[in-house]
Amino acid sequence: MKTKEIIKKTRELAKPFRVTKGKNFRLKDVDPDDTLDFTKEADKPRSKEALVRGVTALAELQDKLYAQDKWAVLLIFQAMDAAGKDGAIKHVMSGVNPQGCQVFSFKSPSSEDLDHDYLWRCMKRLPNRGHIGIFNRSYYEEVLVVRVHPEFMAKQKLPPKLVGKKIWEHRFQEIRNFEQYLARNGVIVRKFFLHVSKKEQKRRFLERIEDPLKNWKFSSNDAAERDFWDDYMGAYEEMIQETATDKAPWYVVPADNKWFTRVVVAAAVIDALASLDLAYPKVDESKLKELAAAKKKLLNK
Numbered sequence: 001m002k003t004k005e006i007i008k009k010t011r012e013l014a015k016p017f018r019v020t021k022g023k024n025f026r027l028k029d030v031d032p033d034d035t036l037d038f039t040k041e042a043d044k045p046r047s048k049e050a051l052v053r054g055v056t057a058l059a060e061l062q063d064k065l066y067a068q069d070k071w072a073v074l075l076i077f078q079a080m081d082a083a084g085k086d087g088a089i090k091h092v093m094s095g096v097n098p099q100g101c102q103v104f105s106f107k108s109p110s111s112e113d114l115d116h117d118y119l120w121r122c123m124k125r126l127p128n129r130g131h132i133g134i135f136n137r138s139y140y141e142e143v144l145v146v147r148v149h150p151e152f153m154a155k156q157k158l159p160p161k162l163v164g165k166k167i168w169e170h171r172f173q174e175i176r177n178f179e180q181y182l183a184r185n186g187v188i189v190r191k192f193f194l195h196v197s198k199k200e201q202k203r204r205f206l207e208r209i210e211d212p213l214k215n216w217k218f219s220s221n222d223a224a225e226r227d228f229w230d231d232y233m234g235a236y237e238e239m240i241q242e243t244a245t246d247k248a249p250w251y252v253v254p255a256d257n258k259w260f261t262r263v264v265v266a267a268a269v270i271d272a273l274a275s276l277d278l279a280y281p282k283v284d285e286s287k288l289k290e291l292a293a294a295k296k297k298l299l300n301k
């Protein structure tokens with residue numbers, strides 16, 4: 001299959017999960033177990049093939065992105081623990097040139113981070129032109145974990161009179177403005193919420209506890225966060241309602257089946273790159289002369 005055809009096909013795959021207008025978005029309308037028309041066991045190999053083809057197409061697009069050196073792509077991943085962020089990032093980006101890709105994981109803020117405004121640490125990690133940047137968690141934690149656990153807000157050293165009732169409304173507005181600023185500067189933003197069910201998360205945690213090779217992945221703190229599940233879901237829903245835009249859409253990706261999550265994420269990334277006017281830079285007359293001269297010299301030696 002040609003890259004063009006792959007691009008067309010993948011577009012269709014990501015579309016049902018894209019949110020560009022949040023007003024009527026409801027999390028309950030997305031089934032974490034959804035696999036579209038892929039039936040689970042029979043179509044798993046078909047989806048794996050689609051992923052391999054997608055990864056190849058992605059590598060080709062990335063090569064042009066890098067050569068052209070004009071656009072930057074920022075991919076943001078948010079999810080509850082064990083939803084499969086790390087695996088999705090690993091698989092989808094497996095074919096791309098590491099030189100043109102940068103991944104950054106945002107953990108609890110350091111004391112230096114807390115000494116600044118909340119976007120500061122993220123701004124420092126924005127991708128260069130020609131690069132794909134991945135945020136594994138991001139400034140969106142500021143309206144998620146910080147909202148669910150007010151003690152994090154207390155550590156942010158904000159002047160108290162600025163922490164009022166409107167704080168979340170303000171943060172959503174700031175984030176929308178920031179992403180508009182990025183779009184206007186040639187940074188394409190795509191955001192992914194990997195939507196796993198509480199039941200599947202439990203299954204994955206138990207697997208982490210029972211399988212010695214996965215023990216390292218388990219943290220009791222992650223399990224403790226399950227008590228706040230409904231608060232998180234409320235925060236996620238409002239975050240999507242408030243920050244989904246045409247220029248910076250959210251993809252709410254069903255995450256109970258990892259193979260399906262990966263195909264959808266790959267499709268959305270391909271769609272983002274394909275929407276750009278990517279092409280290898282054309283060289284000018286003097287460069288062509290230079291190439292011809294170099295060729296002549298090489299052939300004569």
Ligand code: ATP
Nearest residue numbers: 081086105106107108109136137141142145146152
């Ligand atoms: P994994 O568990 O797969 O290694 P992770 O992204 O869950 O990946 P952890 O080190 O477990 O990484 O967790 C990072 C923690 O940091 C998360 O619980 C997240 O909510 C928290 N965090 C991220 N940003 C902020 C923030 N701005 N304020 C407070 N906590 C934050």
Ligand code: MG
Nearest residue numbers: 081082219222
């Ligand atoms: Mg974790």
